[in-house]
Every structure is written in C-alpha cells, then in structure tokens.
Amino acid sequence: MSDLNSGLSPDSLAQIDxxxxxxxxxxxxxxxxxxxxxxxxxxxxxxxxxxxxxxxYLGIAPMAAHEVATFYNMYDRSPVGKYKLTVCTNLPCALSxxxxxxxxxxxxxxxxxxxxxxxxKFTLKEGECMGxxxxxxxxxxxxxxxxxxxxxxxxxRKLAEFN
Amino acid sequence: xxxxxxxxxxxxxxxxxxVIEAARSIGTHIPHFCYxxxxxxxxxxxxxxxxxxxxxxxxxxxxxxxxxxxxxxTHSDMAVKAQQGVMEFLLINHPLDCPICDxxxxxxxxxxxxGYGGSNSRYEEEKRVVPNKDLGPLISTxxxxxxxCTRCVRFTEEVAGMQExxxxxxxxxxxxxxxxxxxxxxxxxxxxxxxCPVGALTSKPFRYTARTWELSRRKSVSPHDGLGxxxxxxxxxxxxxxxxxxxxxxxxxxxIADRDRFAYEALNSEQRLTKPMLKQGGQxxxxxxxxxxxxxxxxxKSISREYGAESIAVVGTPHSTLExxxxxxxxxxxxxxxxxxFAGRYADARLTKAQQGATWLGLAIGDxxxxxxxxxxGSTIRKxxxxxxxxxxxxxxxxxxxxxINPMDDELFTxxxxxxIVRPDQMVEAVAAVxxxxxxxxxxxxxxxxxxxxxxxxxxxxAKQLVAAAASExxxxxxxxxxxxxxxxxxAEIAALANQLAAVTGATLGWMSEAANTVGAQVLGMEAxxxxxxxxxxxxxxxxxxxxDSHDAQVALATVKQAEMVVAFSAFKHAGVEYAxxxxxxxxxxxxxxxxxxxxxxxxxxxxxxxxxxxxxxGWKVLRVLGNLLGLEGFDFDNAEAVRKxxxxxxxxxxxxxxxxxxxxxxxxxxxxxxxxxRLGEVPIYQGDALVxxxxxxxxxxxxxxxxxxxxAATAKQASVAAGDKVQVKQGDAQAQFTVAIDAGxxxxxxxxxxxxxxxxxxxxxxxxxxxxxx
Numbered sequence: 001m002s003d004l005n006s007g008l009s010p011d012s013l014a015q016i017d018x019x020x021x022x023x024x025x026x027x028x029x030x031x032x033x034x035x036x037x038x039x040x041x042x043x044x045x046x047x048x049x050x051x052x053x054x055x056x057y058l059g060i061a062p063m064a065a066h067e068v069a070t071f072y073n074m075y076d077r078s079p080v081g082k083y084k085l086t087v088c089t090n091l092p093c094a095l096s097x098x099x100x101x102x103x104x105x106x107x108x109x110x111x112x113x114x115x116x117x118x119x120x121k122f123t124l125k126e127g128e129c130m131g132x133x134x135x136x137x138x139x140x141x142x143x144x145x146x147x148x149x150x151x152x153x154x155x156x157r158k159l160a161e162f163n
Numbered sequence: 164x165x166x167x168x169x170x171x172x173x174x175x176x177x178x179x180x181x182v183i184e185a186a187r188s189i190g191t192h193i194p195h196f197c198y199x200x201x202x203x204x205x206x207x208x209x210x211x212x213x214x215x216x217x218x219x220x221x222x223x224x225x226x227x228x229x230x231x232x233x234x235x236x237t238h239s240d241m242a243v244k245a246q247q248g249v250m251e252f253l254l255i256n257h258p259l260d261c262p263i264c265d266x267x268x269x270x271x272x273x274x275x276x277x278g279y280g281g282s283n284s285r286y287e288e289e290k291r292v293v294p295n296k297d298l299g300p301l302i303s304t305x306x307x308x309x310x311x312c313t314r315c316v317r318f319t320e321e322v323a324g325m326q327e328x329x330x331x332x333x334x335x336x337x338x339x340x341x342x343x344x345x346x347x348x349x350x351x352x353x354x355x356x357x358x359c360p361v362g363a364l365t366s367k368p369f370r371y372t373a374r375t376w377e378l379s380r381r382k383s384v385s386p387h388d389g390l391g392x393x394x395x396x397x398x399x400x401x402x403x404x405x406x407x408x409x410x411x412x413x414x415x416x417x418x419i420a421d422r423d424r425f426a427y428e429a430l431n432s433e434q435r436l437t438k439p440m441l442k443q444g445g446q447x448x449x450x451x452x453x454x455x456x457x458x459x460x461x462x463x464k465s466i467s468r469e470y471g472a473e474s475i476a477v478v479g480t481p482h483s484t485l486e487x488x489x490x491x492x493x494x495x496x497x498x499x500x501x502x503x504x505f506a507g508r509y510a511d512a513r514l515t516k517a518q519q520g521a522t523w524l525g526l527a528i529g530d531x532x533x534x535x536x537x538x539x540x541g542s543t544i545r546k547x548x549x550x551x552x553x554x555x556x557x558x559x560x561x562x563x564x565x566x567x568i569n570p571m572d573d574e575l576f577t578x579x580x581x582x583x584i585v586r587p588d589q590m591v592e593a594v595a596a597v598x599x600x601x602x603x604x605x606x607x608x609x610x611x612x613x614x615x616x617x618x619x620x621x622x623x624x625x626a627k628q629l630v631a632a633a634a635s636e637x638x639x640x641x642x643x644x645x646x647x648x649x650x651x652x653x654x655a656e657i658a659a660l661a662n663q664l665a666a667v668t669g670a671t672l673g674w675m676s677e678a679a680n681t682v683g684a685q686v687l688g689m690e691a692x693x694x695x696x697x698x699x700x701x702x703x704x705x706x707x708x709x710x711x712d713s714h715d716a717q718v719a720l721a722t723v724k725q726a727e728m729v730v731a732f733s734a735f736k737h738a739g740v741e742y743a744x745x746x747x748x749x750x751x752x753x754x755x756x757x758x759x760x761x762x763x764x765x766x767x768x769x770x771x772x773x774x775x776x777x778x779x780x781x782g783w784k785v786l787r788v789l790g791n792l793l794g795l796e797g798f799d800f801d802n803a804e805a806v807r808k809x810x811x812x813x814x815x816x817x818x819x820x821x822x823x824x825x826x827x828x829x830x831x832x833x834x835x836x837x838x839x840x841x842r843l844g845e846v847p848i849y850q851g852d853a854l855v856x857x858x859x860x861x862x863x864x865x866x867x868x869x870x871x872x873x874x875x876a877a878t879a880k881q882a883s884v885a886a887g888d889k890v891q892v893k894q895g896d897a898q899a900q901f902t903v904a905i906d907a908g909x910x911x912x913x914x915x916x917x918x919x920x921x922x923x924x925x926x927x928x929x930x931x932x933x934x935x936x937x938x
Contacts, residue, residue, distance in 0.1 A: 048343040061320070062342040063329035070331040 045076040086127035086140040096136035182224040197312035198225035212245035221245040250279040266362030268375040299346030300863035309363035315355040323349040324576025350549040353424040381772040385423040386752040389676025391761030420549035429857035436748040437777025462728040472499030474700035481678035484757025489810035490786035497795040504694040505684040510714040513655035520823025521685035524762040525673030532558035534641040536632030542645020546848035572908025581625040587930040594660040600626035612831040633669030640670035659829035676762035683760035695722040711919040715928035748779035755781035756803035844918035844929035873906035873915035889938040894927035
C-alpha cells in the first residue's frame with residue numbers, strides 16, 4: 001500500500017471533476033459521496049489519508065468527508081478481500097433466512113463478520129437493507145452484484161463461481 | 164406579524180419566528196438540548212416536542228415556524244407524554260455517573276431529568292460505551308455521556324468556520340469525534356464546553372478541581388485583546404477556578420476566545436511574584452514594601468539629580484487597567500520624564516506625532532458586521548481578534564464582501580472577496596494601490612503621492628467593492644487596521660493612506676486595538692511607542708517584559724541591561740531577574756478593581772474577584788505610595804474609583820471626545836520592495852501578554868507550537884532549503900536555528916518567524932531584514 005499517501009490518479013480526478021460539475025460551484029461538497037466511491041475504487045479502500053485527499057480536493061473539512069465515509073457501509077475503511085460479500089441482516093431478510101445465510105457463510109469461510117479469509121479472497125460484511133426484501137435473503141458481491149434467495153445451496157453455487 | 168397562542172397566552176411575533184423563540188419571548192420555557200439561538204436548527208434531540216392544535220402528533224418547537232392563529236400547548240398531556248418519552252430514550256444510554264461528572268450541578272440533562280425523567284429506568288440491558296477522544300489540551304471528553312445533540316459539530320462548522328468535530332458512524336454506533344489524529348485547534352474551541360448540554364465535553368484544565376455549587380460567580384472583563392469580552396470568573400477559597408463568558412450581545416455575544424477562558428491558569432501559577440525583591444550584590448533577597456519602595460524612590464531621585472529626569476524611561480503595556488496607567492503616566496510626568504510609553508511594539512514615531520486622538524474601531528463592534536464591505540489591513544485577524552473574526556465570518560454568510568491586504572494569506576475559514584498579499588515592507592504600496600484604484604473608479608484626482616503605484620486587478624476589485632458598499636442604500640464600508648499595520652515600521656504611512664482610502668470610498672476607518680486598554684492608554688495621553696530604543700539610566704517597567712513586548716527585543720534588552728536601575732512592577736517572576744534591580748509584586752486584573760476601554764471606546768469597570776496573592780498589591784496602590792514617597796503632588800486616592808474619576812473627569816463622554824483616527828502631516832513616500840529577505844514577525848496568539856504566556860494549557864495548543872521559519876516554496880528554493888531542513892537565521896549580531904516550513908501564503912522574500920517567543924527573543928526587529936543560511 002505504498003501509494004496511500006500519493007494523490008489520486010488523473011483518471012480518478014477526472015471522474016470526480018465530472019461529479020463536481022453536476023452541482024453549483026459553491027456546492028462542491030455535494031459530490032462527496034461520488035468522490036469517495038471513486039477514490040475507493042482506485043485505492044481498494046478508504047484510509048484516513050484517502051478520505052483527507054478527497055476532502056481537500058473538494059475543499060471541505062476532513063471530518064465532513066469522514067462522517068459520510070463512516071455513515072454508509074458500502075465504504076470500506078479497512079482493506080477487503082477480492083470478493084466482499086455483504087449479507088443483509090435487516091429485519092425482513094433476517095426473518096427470511098438472512099441470519100442463517102450469514103451463519104452458513106461464516107462457517108463455510110471460517111471467518112466472522114468484518115473479517116477476511118487468510119488467502120485474502122473473501123471478506124464478510126453485514127449489510128443494511130438493499131431494497132429487495134421480496135427476494136430475501138439477499139447478498140451483495142463487491143457492492144455491485146446482487147444475489148437473491150441465498151439459501152445454503154445457492155451460497156455453495158455462488159462460491160463455486162469464484163473458484 | 165403572526166398571532167399565536169401559547170398555553171392560552173396570546174401574542175404576536177414576526178414572520179419566521181419558531182415556536183421555541185415565541186415561547187421564550189413570553190417566558191415560557193420549553194425543554195431542549197440541541198437548540199441554541201446562535202446555531203442552526205438540527206431538531207435531533209426531540210426534547211422540545213409540544214402539542215400544536217390540529218397537528219396529529221407532537222411537533223419539535225425549535226423547528227416549527229409559527230403559523231397565523233397557531234395554538235400551542237407546552238404542558239398538555241400529549242406534550243408532556245412526548246417529552247417524558249424522549250427523556251426516557253435519552254437516559255437509556257446515559258451513564259448514571261453524575262457524582263463524578265464535572266457537569267453535575269450545571270447539567271441540562273440532569274436538570275431536565277428531574278422535571279421529565281422517571282424515578283427509575285425500565286431499561287435493564289447493557290448500556291453503550293463510547294471510547295473517549297483526544298481533542299487537545301483544552302477539552303476533556305467523556306463520550307459515553309454524549310446525547311448526540313451536535314451542538315459542538317455545528318459550532319465548529321458555523322461559528323469557528325471549520326468543522327473540526329463531526330458525528331461519525333450511524334445509529335447506535337454514531338460517535339462525536341475529531342478527524343483521525345487531529346485535535347480541535349480553533350482559537351475559540353472552548354465554547355463547545357459551554358455548549359455541551361451534558362458532561363461529554365468539559366474543561367480539561369478545570370477537570371475535577373471543584374464542583375459548580377462551591378464556586379462564587381463574579382463579573383470581570385478580559386484583559387487580553389481589544390474587544391473586552393465580558394467574563395464570569397468563578398472563585399473558590401480565594402482562588403480563580405474557572406472563567407466563563409458573561410453574555411453581552413454588543414461585545415462578545417455568548418462566546419469568549421480560548422485565551423479569555425484558559426489564561427486564568429496563570430493567576431495561580433508558581434511563577435507569581437508574591438514578595439518585593441531587591442538585588443543586592445548580585446543576589447535576590449525578599450524584602451518588605453517599605454524598603455523596596457524607598458530604594459526605588461532614592462534611586463529615582465539620585466538618577467534624576469545626576470543625569471536629568473529625561474534619563475528615566477517609564478514603560479507600560481496596554482494590558483494594564485486605566486487606573487494603573489493613569490498613575491503611571493502621572494508619575495512619569497511628575498518625575499519630569501514626560502509621558503509614559505505603553506505600546507512597545509509600535510515602531511513608527513511619526514504615527515504618534517501625526518495622530519489626532521485615540522485610535523479606535525471607528526464604530527460599534529456590532530456595526531462592523533453590518534458593513535457590506537470590509538477590508539482588513541495587516542492583521543492575523545483570527546489570532547489577534549478571535550471573536551471579531553467570528554463576527555465577520557457570520558457577516559460574510561449574510562453577504563459581506565471581506566477582503567484582506569496582508570503580508571500573509573492565512574486560512575480565515577471564510578470566503579474572501581479579494582486579497583493583496585505582499586511583503587511586510589510593501590504594505591504601504593499595497594494600500595496605495597487601492598487608494599489609486601478607488602480614486603480612478605470614482606473619477607477623482609489621484610492623490611499625487613500614490614500616482615506612480617501599479618494597480619493590480621485585485622486592488623481594483625477591492626476598491627470597487629468598498630465604493631459600491633458605501634454608496635449602497637443604508638450600506639456601510641469599513642477599513643480595519645490590525646496589529647501588523649500598527650507594528651509596521653511605516654505604520655504612519657499605512658494609517659495616512661487608510662484614511663485617504665476611507666475618504667475616497669466613503670468607508671469608515673477603524674483600528675482593531677491590540678490590547679484590552681489600548682484605547683484607554685491613548686485617552687490618558689500616554690505615548691505609543693518604545694521608550695527603550697535609546698539608552699536610559701533608570702527604567703520603570705510596569706507589567707512589561709521587554710523581551711516580549713518590544714518591536715526589537717535586541718535593542719530593548721540592551722537598553723535595560725545598560726541602565727543603572729531597572730524596576731520591574733510585575734505579577735510574575737520573569738526574565739527581569741537578569742536585568743532588574745527591584746521586583747515589585749503587583750496584582751493581575753483578577754485581584755484589583757479597575758477598568759479597560761475597549762476598541763469601540765466603551766469603558767468597562769470591574770472589581771477584584773479574589774484577594775491579592777501574598778504581599779502583592781494592586782498596581783494603582785503601589786504607584787500611589789511611590790508617588791507619595793517621592794513627595795509628588797496629587798497621589799492621594801482612597802480607592803480605584805477615585806483614581807478613575809481623576810483619570811476621566813467626564814467619564815465616557817471624555818473618552819468619546821478623544822476618539823479620532825485621523826492623522827496629519829504624514830509624508831507618504833512609495834518605495835520599491837527591498838532586495839533581500841525580510842522578516843514577518845507577528846506576535847503569536849498565546850504570547851501576547853504576561854498571562855497567556857504562563858497558562859500551561861494554552862501553551863500546549865498547536866497555536867503555541869515552537870516557532871518555525873516559514874517560507875514560500877519559491878523563497879525556499881532560492882535559499883536551497885526544503886521543509887524540515889534546519890536553517891541558521893541571523894538578524895544583526897544574533898543568530899538562532901529553526902526548522903523550515905513551507906507556507907504557500909507568503910510573498911517571495913518573506914521569512915515568517917514570530918517574535919515575542921522565548922525561542923526568538925535574541926533576534927531583532929519584527930519586520931526587518933533577515934539572513935538565512937542552511938545549517
């Protein structure tokens with residue numbers, strides 16, 4: 001992680017600029033969520049240094065960016081594995097097998113929530129409602145791919161895809 | 164206007180009033196935690212829920228604007244039930260540690276729990292525990308007690324200007340904290356202690372030293388900056404334990420700066436001088452007042468006889484009371500030594516001669532923020548005048564155009580409409596450029612002395628803003644001069660041009676006084692400037708530490724070292740032990756009656772809040788006895804009030820008559836920038852006066868960090884140094900080593916290195932040439 005202190009890549013900055021341009025000039029802070037997402041994609045996770053880089057770039061207090069980065073659980077504030085599996089444990093999912101899905105994954109991967117497997121392949125996270133309660137239990141892979149009806153069998157099939 | 168009925172009482176309120184404000188105006192108290200009149204509305208504590216007719220559920224009074232004909236019930240069953248419910252939730256996670264909590268006895272949660280809380284809790288599960296945070300040397304944290312009202316967050320963002328505190332996480336995991344690894348460094352940070360409605364943020368220096376009900380509360384006035392913030396000094400067993408703001412909307416609102424709040428630590432310091440001391444045969448011995456004063460009296464008489472009275476220098480500081488300075492000045496003239504001098508960091512003798520009266524703010528403090536354009540000339544305004552800077556920051560949000568003409572571009576945490584950043588020796592030329600631009604803009608004849616100056620676009624836009632603001636209906640434009648202008652070796656020329664600028668644009672000119680009694684000292688006819696620039700036989704130093712309170716510490720120290728007799732009237736044992744012959748213990752502001760005249764010319768009187776420590780005595784009493792002992796006329800006063808009457812026979816009217824910012828007969832000669840490096844030596848915020856220098860907690864803040872040599876990147880490159888390098892700095896014959904820092908806000912050729920610091924006292928003048936070599 002030697003590039004932690006170095007700035008964001010020109011590509012990332014260009015992406016952030018595009019987000020900033022969506023808001024009035026004096027409202028640059030409105031782009032903080034997108035900017036943090038772009039920074040996370042580049043760096044893999046959001047260190048305090050990265051958060052400060054984003055804050056400085058937008059001209060806001062580091063704490064203002066830190067508030068956002070800690071509020072939303074799709075931002076990772078520690079390094080994650082190649083596949084980040086986020087299990088929804090909010091009430092509808094939890095009642096429809098979400099809790100079991102989480103336990104099954106913990107047993108299968110040999111890690112607890114918020115841990116990464118020794119080979120650096122999987123990180124397990126608890127997630128907030130993903131707006132798909134009808135398809136419970138749901139699971140999110142790397143913040144982007146939603147998987148429905150994650151019974152133990154479905155989980156096995158999914159994990160097999162990653163091998 | 165809207166009609167509203169609160170608990171059966173009918174009243175009319177202006178549009179936009181909230182229910183909580185309407186209720187307050189008729190004395191109805193609605194319980195609340197997150198609401199604060201000076202902060203934005205958050206409505207997140209929910210404590211102020213009230214019943215509103217036709218609303219299906221209780222509404223938060225702080226966030227509900229009054230509608231015409233609204234009927235509000237603050238004590239109905241629905242309201243009380245809602246308030247009790249909120250209180251029960253707030254107490255679920257709040258620890259029951261009131262007996263060991265510093266807030267106990269002055270805690271809003273404790274008070275409201277008595278009114279709205281149950282006698283026991285239904286909650287039996289585990290309470291949440293939150294780790295404490297390091298917010299720096301001034302604020303102590305017990306974060307488990309936090310109820311997430313976010314007043315501290317809103318204060319840092321809205322009032323202090325930089326959101327140093329925030330709420331991280333969410334839901335049950337949310338925590339108030341500063342950014343990772345950062346402390347809260349604002350110069351007005353202590354106010355979050357007052358704002359915190361519970362014991363989550365408390366005063367670190369005060370921690371566990373007293374309970375609030377043991378303290379008596381006494382009014383006083385801050386002796387530091389020229390604002391004259393009103394204070395409540397809290398006292399236990401004749402010892403000052405804590406200082407809080409006394410609300411005065413016209414001066415300090417409900418805030419005080421950190422130096423007003425924490426400098427009290429010096430009052431109880433080990434370094435306090437408690438006995439008169441004489442140096443005999445190179446040894447300091449304690450003595451009694453009689454012998455000490457006789458020694459001083461005899462010494463003054465014999466020196467006056469032998470070398471003439473003009474060989475005596477009487478030097479004070481504007482941090483002393485009006486009564487002390489009056490008698491000091493009287494003593495000086497009665498001795499034949501002329502007026503006493505009081506502002507040792509002033510270096511331009513032409514300014515004193517040219518001034519037509521006592522320089523002041525030019526308008527009321529509250530009116531500054533009503534201006535539509537303000538230009539600050541030569542001021543580290545956040546550090547020099549923390550609360551005035553805060554007022555300007557609020558005004559900028561309401562549309563004020565704030566510009567600066569400064570030798571540095573420090574972060575002011577506000578939007579600037581224009582800035583001219585120049586070398587300290589080019590301040591005159593920078594103001595001249597704006598004068599010329601303003602004259603051109605108004606199509607007036609450009610004054611001959613500024614005709615040759617080059618006008619930049621920035622200067623033109625600053626001039627335009629001033630002209631437009633002054634010409635707008637009911638508008639006002641203000642030009643404010645700060646310490647860096649007053650201490651500049653060409654201060655008279657800056658003042659003359661600032662007067663011209665005000666005249667051309669129609670702006671008001673004001674000086675932001677350096678210290679609590681700068682205006683008072685001038686009203687008394689004391690001489691602004693340093694009497695120690697030429698050799699003297701006898702020197703009386705009143706509340707003055709020459710190495711910190713002089714424009715050129717080298718010269719001043721040389722003067723006192725060669726003097727035959729140096730008498731130091733001081734509340735502290737200071738470096739004077741090396742050069743003084745007599746140390747006379749006078750009391751600080753907390754142990755004497757007195758008064759200060761603040762920058763708007765307001766006379767503020769206070770009484771001593773505790774007894775003088777040891778054998779120390781109020782300065783005015785010491786001077787009275789000394790005057791009598793010397794057989795001088797007119798030194799018989801029974802009390803401080805009698806001294807004040809003699810000093811100001813007409814009271815405030817007499818002050819107002821002397822306030823005048825005009826200067827006469829100053830010849831402005833534009834000069835090119837110097838070729839070499841020039842020093843920018845400002846006085847650090849916690850080195851300004853004898854008290855702050857000895858307040859341990861303030862000395863641990865980042866603002867009190869060891870001085871560094873700051874350079875712009877270009878200057879550093881020319882000198883072949885980089886950030887972190889050690890450099891040898893030379894002024895005159897003196898040298899010292901410092902570490903380099905890069906400061907992008909400096910003009911080329913500027914070496915920023917503060918004065919008035921123990922690590923820099925051996926060096927020379929504030930804005931003089933300086934040499935720099937890599938160590």
